Amino acid sequence: xxxxxxxxxxxxxxxxxxxxxxxxxxxxxxxxxxxxxxxxxxxxxxxxxxxxxxxxxxxxxxxxxxxxxxxxxxxxxxxxxxxxxxxxxxxxxxxxxxxxxxxxxxxxxxxxxxxxxxxxxxxxxxxxxxxxxxxxxxxxxxxxxxxxxxxxxxxxxxxxxxxxxxxxxxxxxxxxxxxxxxxxxxxxxxxxxxxxxxxxxxxxxxxxxxxxxxxxxxxxxxxxxxxxxxxxxxxxxxxxxxxxxxxxxxxxxxxxxxxxxxxxxxxxxxxxxxxxxxxxxxxxxxxxxxxxxxxxxxxxxxxxxxxxxxxxxxxxxxxxxxxxxxxxxxxxxxxxxxxxxxxxxxxxxxxxxxxxxxxxxxxxxxxxxxxxxxxxxxxxxxxxxxxxxxxxxxxxxxx
Amino acid sequence: xxxxxxxxxxxxxxxxxxxxxxxxxxxxxxxxxxxxxxxxxxxxxxxxxxxxxxxxxxxxxxxxxxxxxxxxxxxxxxxxxxxxxxxxxxxxxxxxxxxxxxxxxxxxxxxxxxxxxxxxxxxxxxxxxxxxxxxxxxxxxxxxxxxxxxxxxxxxxxxxxxxxxxxxxxxxxxxxxxxxxxxxxxxxxxxxxxxxxxxxxxxxxxxxxxxxxxxxxxxxxxxxxxxxxxxxxxxxxxxxxxxxxxx
Numbered sequence: 001x002x003x004x005x006x007x008x009x010x011x012x013x014x015x016x017x018x019x020x021x022x023x024x025x026x027x028x029x030x031x032x033x034x035x036x037x038x039x040x041x042x043x044x045x046x047x048x049x050x051x052x053x054x055x056x057x058x059x060x061x062x063x064x065x066x067x068x069x070x071x072x073x074x075x076x077x078x079x080x081x082x083x084x085x086x087x088x089x090x091x092x093x094x095x096x097x098x099x100x101x102x103x104x105x106x107x108x109x110x111x112x113x114x115x116x117x118x119x120x121x122x123x124x125x126x127x128x129x130x131x132x133x134x135x136x137x138x139x140x141x142x143x144x145x146x147x148x149x150x151x152x153x154x155x156x157x158x159x160x161x162x163x164x165x166x167x168x169x170x171x172x173x174x175x176x177x178x179x180x181x182x183x184x185x186x187x188x189x190x191x192x193x194x195x196x197x198x199x200x201x202x203x204x205x206x207x208x209x210x211x212x213x214x215x216x217x218x219x220x221x222x223x224x225x226x227x228x229x230x231x232x233x234x235x236x237x238x239x240x241x242x243x244x245x246x247x248x249x250x251x252x253x254x255x256x257x258x259x260x261x262x263x264x265x266x267x268x269x270x271x272x273x274x275x276x277x278x279x280x281x282x283x284x285x286x287x288x289x290x291x292x293x294x295x296x297x298x299x300x301x302x303x304x305x306x307x308x309x310x311x312x313x314x315x316x317x318x319x320x321x322x323x324x325x326x327x328x329x330x331x332x333x334x335x336x337x338x339x340x341x342x343x344x345x346x347x348x349x350x351x352x353x354x355x356x357x358x359x360x361x362x363x364x365x366x367x368x369x370x371x372x373x374x375x376x377x378x379x380x381x382x383x384x385x386x387x388x389x390x391x392x393x394x395x396x397x398x399x
Numbered sequence: 400x401x402x403x404x405x406x407x408x409x410x411x412x413x414x415x416x417x418x419x420x421x422x423x424x425x426x427x428x429x430x431x432x433x434x435x436x437x438x439x440x441x442x443x444x445x446x447x448x449x450x451x452x453x454x455x456x457x458x459x460x461x462x463x464x465x466x467x468x469x470x471x472x473x474x475x476x477x478x479x480x481x482x483x484x485x486x487x488x489x490x491x492x493x494x495x496x497x498x499x500x501x502x503x504x505x506x507x508x509x510x511x512x513x514x515x516x517x518x519x520x521x522x523x524x525x526x527x528x529x530x531x532x533x534x535x536x537x538x539x540x541x542x543x544x545x546x547x548x549x550x551x552x553x554x555x556x557x558x559x560x561x562x563x564x565x566x567x568x569x570x571x572x573x574x575x576x577x578x579x580x581x582x583x584x585x586x587x588x589x590x591x592x593x594x595x596x597x598x599x600x601x602x603x604x605x606x607x608x609x610x611x612x613x614x615x616x617x618x619x620x621x622x623x624x625x626x627x628x629x630x631x632x633x634x635x636x637x638x639x640x641x642x643x644x645x646x
Contacts, residue, residue: 038436039436041411041438041457270567271567316539316540316568317496317514317515317538320476320477320495335436335457335458335476335477336455336474336476337435337436337457337476340435341435349474350558350559351495351496351512351538353566354538354539354566
C-alpha cells in the first residue's frame with residue numbers, strides 16, 4: 001500500500017509548459033518534451049507528467065479513464081466497479097517502455113466508458129448529468145478502491161504522470177508517439193512531501209487538467225469548501241483543489257472563465273475601490289461569495305480543457321510565467337527559454353500581469369466536443385446555476 | 400581575439416566550467432552563441448572580463464559576480480544580477496522578475512520591460528552604489544525593501560502600452576536609496592512611508608551622468624529621454640516603519 005496518510009501540502013519550485021494550436025493542428029509529443037526538458041533544473045526527479053488533448057479520436061465520445069493501480073488486484077476491483085456502473089467500450093494497458101531509472105512503476109490501464117444510468121444510456125442532450133455522473137464515479141474510485149486512482153477522466157484526452165524526471169516519464173509513457181492539439185507538462189520539485197505517482201501533475205477532473213508551480217497555502221480552506229459540494233481531495237497534494245474549483249465554478253456554477261480566474265486570484269481591495277460602480281459591486285460580490293475558493297500563496301498554473309489553454313498567476317506574481325505565440329501556435333512556460341527552444345522566432349513574447357489570466361481558446365467548431373467558457377451562459381443555464389448556490393445576478397450581467 | 404563558444408549542446412555547468420578555466424588561463428573576452436536557458440552564467444566570477452551573449456540566458460545570470468561586463472542580445476530571465484557586487488549587465492531585450500536582487504554594486508541596463516520585484520533588497524556599501532536602469536515599464540514591487548542604490552525607470556521602450564509605468568506596491572518597505580521615474584505615479588501605488596519629490600540640481604546631474612552611459616550602451620539619444628520630467632521617490636523620514644506593525 002502507498003503510505004500517503006501523513007503527507008501534508010507540498011511546497012515546490014516546479015517547471016511548467018503548455019502548447020495549444022488554435023486551429024487544432026496536431027502537435028507532436030517531442031515538442032512538449034523538449035520544452036519541459038529545457039527546464040530540467042526546475043525539478044528534482046520526484047515527479048513529471050503530461051496532459052494531451054485530441055489523442056483518442058476513435059473514442060472521442062467516450063470518457064477516457066486513465067487508471068493507476070498499485071497491483072493487479074486493485075485494477076481488477078476498478079474493472080469490476082466500472083462494469084457495474086458504466087458501459088466499457090474498450091480497455092487496454094497504457095503502452096509503456098522500460099526505463100532503467102524507473103523502478104517498480106504502478107500498473108496503468110485505460111478504459112473508454114459511458115455512464116450507465118439504471119441500465120439505460122442517457123443520450124448526449126443531457127451532457128451535464130453525464131459529467132456529474134463521471135465526477136461522482138471518479139471520486140468514488142479514488143476514495144473507496146484501495147491502491148487505485150483515476151488520473152484522468154475526460155473525453156479525447158489523457159494524462160500520463162509519475163515519479164521521475166520529465167524525459168524519463170516521457171520515455172516511460174511513450175509520449176513521443178502521441179500527437180495532440182493541446183499539451184501541458186510539469187517538472188516537479190516537491191520540497192514538503194515525498195513525490196509519489198499520484199502526487200505528480202497534471203491533476204484532472206473530466207477534461208480539466210492543471211499543472212502548477214508553487215504552493216496553495218489555502219489548501220485546507222479550499223478542501224473544506226469543496227467538500228461542501230461533494231468533491232473529495234484524495235491525492236493529498238495542494239494542486240488537486242484547483243482542478244475541482246475550476247469544475248465547480250465554471251462547469252457547475254457557470255461562471256465565465258475570466259471571472260472564475262478572478263475568484264481564484266482576486267484583485268486587491270485597493271484595486272476594487274478604484275473600479276467603477278458596476279465592477280466594484282461584481283468583484284465585491286465575488287470575494288464575498290467565493291471566499292472559500294480564493295487561492296492563497298504563490299502559484300503559476302496552466303490549465304486546459306477541450307478547447308482551451310489558460311495561464312494564471314497569483315495576484316502578486318510569486319512564480320514566473322511567460323507566454324509567446326507565432327500565428328495560431330501559443331506556448332506558455334515558466335521560462336522564456338522553454339518557449340524559445342521550440343519556438344525560436346515567436347511573433348510576440350510577454351509576461352502576463354499578476355492575477356490576469358491568459359486565455360487561448362481554439363477557433364469555433366475545430367474539434368469534437370469542443371467547449372468555450374469565455375461567454376456568459378444562456379439564461380436557462382444561469383437559472384440552473386442559481387439553484388445550486390445563491391449569489392447575486394449581477395455576477396452574470398456584467399460584461 | 401575573443402573566445403567564441405557555441406553552447407547549445409552543453410549543460411550550463413559545463414559552459415561555466417569552460418568559462419572559468421579560460422578566465423584562469425588569462426582569457427578576457429568571450430562570445431557565447433546559442434545560449435538558451437543556461438543558468439548561472441558568469442556567476443561568482445571575480446575578474447575584469449567582457450562577454451557578449453546571443454540568446455536567452457537562464458536564471459541568475461551574473462549572480463554574485465565582481466567585475467564582468469556582460470552584453471546580452473536577447474532577454475534575461477529571473478534573478479539576473481542577483482547579489483552582484485561589481486560589473487555590468489546590458490540587456491538588449493526584456494528582463495524577468497527579481498532582477499538585481501540584493502545587488503550592492505555594479506550596473507544593470509535594460510532596454511525593454513522588466514517583471515516583478517526588480518531591485519528588491521538593493522543596498523549600497525561604502526563607495527558602492529548599484530544602479531538599475533529600465534527602458535520600459537516595471538511590474539509590482541519595484542524596489543521593494545530597497546536599502547540603497549538607484550533605480551531609474553523610463554517607461555519608453557515597452558511592449559505594454561496598456562500598463563502603467565510601474566505597478567502597485569512601488570518601493571514597499573523601502574528605507575534607503577532612490578527611485579527615479581520618468582513621468583508620474585499615483586499616490587496609492589506607493590508603499591507606506593514614501594513620497595514623490597521633484598528633482599533638485601544634484602539629482603539632475605546624477606541622473607544625466609547615469610543616463611548618458613545608458614544611452615551610449617544602446618545608441619540612444621539622451622535629449623529624447625530628458626524631454627519629460629522625472630520624479631524621485633524616497634522615504635520621507637529617516638525611520639519610515641518605526642511605528643508600523645503590519646500592512
